[in-house]
Amino acid sequence: MNDVPEQQNGKSLPSRRFPAAFLLFAAPAVALLLSLWLGGTLDWELALGGILAVSITLLGILVPHFRHLDGLYRYVAALGRGSAMPVPPAGTSPILAPELDAALVEMAGERQARRQELVGALASREVIMANLPDPILLLGSGKKVVQANPAAVALFGRAIEGRDITAVLRNPDVLAAIDSNYHADDTEPRSSAEISFSLPGEVERQFSARIVGLDASTSDGVSVIVSLHDLTTVYRTRQLQADFVANASHELRTPLANLLGFIETLMGPAKDDQEARERFLVIMHEQADRMSQLIDDLLSLSRIEMREHSPPSDVADLHGILQDVAEPLEIKAKARHIRIVFDLGRATEVIGDASDLSLVFGNLLDNALKYGRAGSEVTVTTRHLSPEEDPAARRIGGPAVAITVEDSGEGIAKEHLPRLTERFYRVDTARSRDQGGTGLGLAIVKHVLNRHRGYLEIESQVGVGSRFSVYLPAPPQEQVEAPESLRSRA
Numbered sequence: 001m002n003d004v005p006e007q008q009n010g011k012s013l014p015s016r017r018f019p020a021a022f023l024l025f026a027a028p029a030v031a032l033l034l035s036l037w038l039g040g041t042l043d044w045e046l047a048l049g050g051i052l053a054v055s056i057t058l059l060g061i062l063v064p065h066f067r068h069l070d071g072l073y074r075y076v077a078a079l080g081r082g083s084a085m086p087v088p089p090a091g092t093s094p095i096l097a098p099e100l101d102a103a104l105v106e107m108a109g110e111r112q113a114r115r116q117e118l119v120g121a122l123a124s125r126e127v128i129m130a131n132l133p134d135p136i137l138l139l140g141s142g143k144k145v146v147q148a149n150p151a152a153v154a155l156f157g158r159a160i161e162g163r164d165i166t167a168v169l170r171n172p173d174v175l176a177a178i179d180s181n182y183h184a185d186d187t188e189p190r191s192s193a194e195i196s197f198s199l200p201g202e203v204e205r206q207f208s209a210r211i212v213g214l215d216a217s218t219s220d221g222v223s224v225i226v227s228l229h230d231l232t233t234v235y236r237t238r239q240l241q242a243d244f245v246a247n248a249s250h251e252l253r254t255p256l257a258n259l260l261g262f263i264e265t266l267m268g269p270a271k272d273d274q275e276a277r278e279r280f281l282v283i284m285h286e287q288a289d290r291m292s293q294l295i296d297d298l299l300s301l302s303r304i305e306m307r308e309h310s311p312p313s314d315v316a317d318l319h320g321i322l323q324d325v326a327e328p329l330e331i332k333a334k335a336r337h338i339r340i341v342f343d344l345g346r347a348t349e350v351i352g353d354a355s356d357l358s359l360v361f362g363n364l365l366d367n368a369l370k371y372g373r374a375g376s377e378v379t380v381t382t383r384h385l386s387p388e389e390d391p392a393a394r395r396i397g398g399p400a401v402a403i404t405v406e407d408s409g410e411g412i413a414k415e416h417l418p419r420l421t422e423r424f425y426r427v428d429t430a431r432s433r434d435q436g437g438t439g440l441g442l443a444i445v446k447h448v449l450n451r452h453r454g455y456l457e458i459e460s461q462v463g464v465g466s467r468f469s470v471y472l473p474a475p476p477q478e479q480v481e482a483p484e485s486l487r488s489r490a
């Protein structure tokens with residue numbers, strides 16, 4: 001109900017009708033008095049007096065009545081506009097029963113209670129939708145997304161409300177199941193379906209989609225509900241379990257066979273050979289260490305791969321991580337007379353998981369110390385990159401940090417570069433093994449960076465050295481200098 005056209009010059013409809021009503025009620029008496037005066041039955045003074053008396057009586061009745069009516073009218077109009085409970089009209093009318101006011105106020109109260117119930121129900125729906133961890137899409141006519149909960153918006157990464165579902169979810173099986181609900185015969189109950197599908201992206205994700213067609217559309221036009229359930233972790237766990245068993249059994253076979261060989265020799269031919277026993281025990285200790293390192297690395301890799309689809313959101317202190325990583329490697333550096341030089345710029349923070357990033361820089365520094373020339377330098381540099389100026393930051397999609405670990409060593413031939421991050425890939429398998437390498441270090445680096453939505457770049461020249469550059473997303477720029485302890489480290 002809308003009273004705007006009914007109002008003119010601030011007067012409501014009853015007020016504007018007052019003159020007409022007055023004339024209508026006064027007309028019979030005035031006509032009678034006038035005809036009596038014209039017929040000579042009444043003299044003019046009496047006729048005029050009569051007209052005045054009728055008018056005053058009528059005004060006495062009509063004015064409070066219309067005032068009351070006007071109050072009621074405004075009250076009903078305000079209710080119709082949906083205003084909060086208006087104040088009930090004041091005053092009484094000699095014509096309108098006071099029960100009418102009471103009935104109206106009661107009706108308004110009920111109406112208000114209903115409205116609050118409805119608002120409450122809608123708010124509960126919003127709250128439930130907002131807190132559901134699974135992405136939910138409510139579809140209306142024309143397969144348009146009527147509502148998407150925050151989990152769905154986060155998954156699809158953009159405003160999807162009002163868009164056609166075909167522009168949001170492109171999987172043909174899911175779309176066919178949604179379609180079948182729209183083309184279903186109105187007399188039959190709607191169907192529901194459950195479909196597994198994968199969502200391509202930087203890291204592919206697996207989902208199951210449940211599509212439920214409602215028998216009748218809701219008041220806001222929702223007729224199909226699509227809920228998605230993330231199965232990535234389940235799929236990955238299965239895959240990683242299989243990989244772990246295959247890799248572990250394959251890679252453990254050699255050191256285990258060696259161990260068995262030594263044990264058999266020690267139990268047999270070298271039973272009483274003290275010198276051989278000591279020598280063999282040292283080798284057996286090394287082999288056992290290698291096996292233990294291999295299991296640790298495989299477990300780290302599985303743990304990282306398991307979480308690869310959920311990027312970290314914490315801010316990690318880069319200088320602190322580099323400091324912690326470099327400290328235990330000092331012994332190794334000293335043994336090879338290598339100096340670790342830090343050249344840390346303004347970039348101190350990245351968006352990341354500190355313990356995962358420790359694995360990255362630990363592996364890169366370890367490699368540089370392992371494969372760098374004895375007596376040379378290993379340089380660690382950090383640089384802040386802004387998307388306006390640097391293509392690497394644009395690739396990351398915002399401010400970024402580049403961390404480079406550079407060594408002067410034997411370098412890596414070009415043909416090996418693309419394969420270095422494959423698990424167990426080693427340029428010189430025997431040499432890497434001799435140095436206690438499992439060939440999983442750079443695979444771990446790659447998966448950690450995938451999880452962080454960052455990436456690794458490798459540049460190398462045989463006989464000159466290698467540079468490993470890590471690119472990571474950075475929080476909005478801050479300006480903190482590197483701590484003194486990390487500026488240069490011998």
Ligand SMILES: Nc1ncnc2c1ncn2[C@@H]1O[C@H](COP(=O)(O)OP(=O)(O)OP(=O)(O)O)[C@@H](O)[C@H]1O
Nearest residue numbers: 367368371426427428432437438439440441442466
């Ligand atoms: N800085 C480097 N200079 C020369 N070669 C390197 C360098 N870093 C890595 N490589 C080569 O890449 C291979 C793979 O490196 P990765 O770190 O994955 O394995 P690893 O060092 O052999 O073993 P792990 O790190 O698992 O103990 C190495 O075996 C080595 O051949």
Ligand SMILES: [Mg+2]
Nearest residue numbers: 363367441442
């Ligand atoms: Mg390594």
